[in-house]
Amino acid sequence: MTGTTAALTPPADAIAPVRHADAPAPGELLGAHYGHCFGCGDQQPHGLHLQARAGDGVRVSAEFTVQAAHQGAPGLAHGGILATALDETLGSLNWLLRVIAVTGRLETDFVRPVPVDTVLHLEAEVTAVHGRKIYSRAVGRIGGPEGPVAVRAKALFIEVKVEHFTQNGRPEEIRAAMDDPDQIRRVRAFEVNP
Numbered sequence: 001m002t003g004t005t006a007a008l009t010p011p012a013d014a015i016a017p018v019r020h021a022d023a024p025a026p027g028e029l030l031g032a033h034y035g036h037c038f039g040c041g042d043q044q045p046h047g048l049h050l051q052a053r054a055g056d057g058v059r060v061s062a063e064f065t066v067q068a069a070h071q072g073a074p075g076l077a078h079g080g081i082l083a084t085a086l087d088e089t090l091g092s093l094n095w096l097l098r099v100i101a102v103t104g105r106l107e108t109d110f111v112r113p114v115p116v117d118t119v120l121h122l123e124a125e126v127t128a129v130h131g132r133k134i135y136s137r138a139v140g141r142i143g144g145p146e147g148p149v150a151v152r153a154k155a156l157f158i159e160v161k162v163e164h165f166t167q168n169g170r171p172e173e174i175r176a177a178m179d180d181p182d183q184i185r186r187v188r189a190f191e192v193n194p
């Protein structure tokens with residue numbers, strides 16, 4: 001059974017997403033938005049280490065291999081981990097819009113069980129934009145990029161200013177991020193907009 005709440009249906013006057021002129025080229029790896037991010041951070045030993053790649057339009061793809069540490073039931077991925085992989089992939093779409101945005105709502109359908117060692121082939125796209133609201137969807141396939149769908153999601157991301165992080169994050173991590181030139185460069189890439 002599938003269904004979507006009204007909050008995930010773009011209003012009639014929503015517009016098509018516009019890929020930013022300076023968005024990474026199709027095929028390029030997007031890199032982590034924050035080194036300690038559980039989804040994509042390369043400095044996060046407990047994380048998923050998801051690497052998203054720009055597609056054409058406002059689309060991305062990513063691969064995620066389910067590890068033994070990601071189990072919910074014996075030999076099977078935990079649903080929350082799969083939702084995290086979807087959330088992270090959907091979040092990386094914002095690199096192509098060059099907008100800073102956070103997940104407001106995420107709905108996930110778990111269609112097939114996903115065993116440990118499986119490579120989940122993820123694809124995501126922005127479907128519409130309405131003011132600060134960014135509507136998107138993603139699927140995760142198993143057994144190859146054209147294999148059967150195991151998970152799918154719809155999401156609503158909300159555009160925020162950098163103050164969303166600086167005013168709400170724990171001060172020690174914010175200080176460290178602001179002292180890190182790489183991090184500042186990544187945030188700036190979103191702020192020179194459009």
Ligand SMILES: CCCCC/C=C\C/C=C\C/C=C\C/C=C\CCCC(=O)SCCNC(=O)CCNC(=O)[C@H](O)C(C)(C)COP(=O)(O)OP(=O)(O)OC[C@H]1O[C@@H](n2cnc3c(N)ncnc32)[C@H](O)[C@@H]1OP(=O)(O)O
Nearest residue numbers: 007033034087088091100101102103104105158165177178
């Ligand atoms: C120097 C240090 C900086 C470090 C930063 C590092 C990197 C930055 C770069 C990019 C990284 C950004 C994100 C990471 C990307 C991927 C990771 C995965 C994504 C995540 O893991 S991210 C974490 C989980 N996420 C949250 O932690 C959000 C908590 N939350 C809030 O912070 C607020 O809730 C917020 C901001 C969402 C909204 O608050 P707000 O006050 O700004 O706006 P408001 O409430 O007015 O909503 C405006 C319009 O959105 C509609 N709306 C809002 N929420 C809705 C919902 N849930 N369902 C349906 N509609 C919703 C309203 O109905 C209204 O609609 P309308 O305009 O039509 O009336």
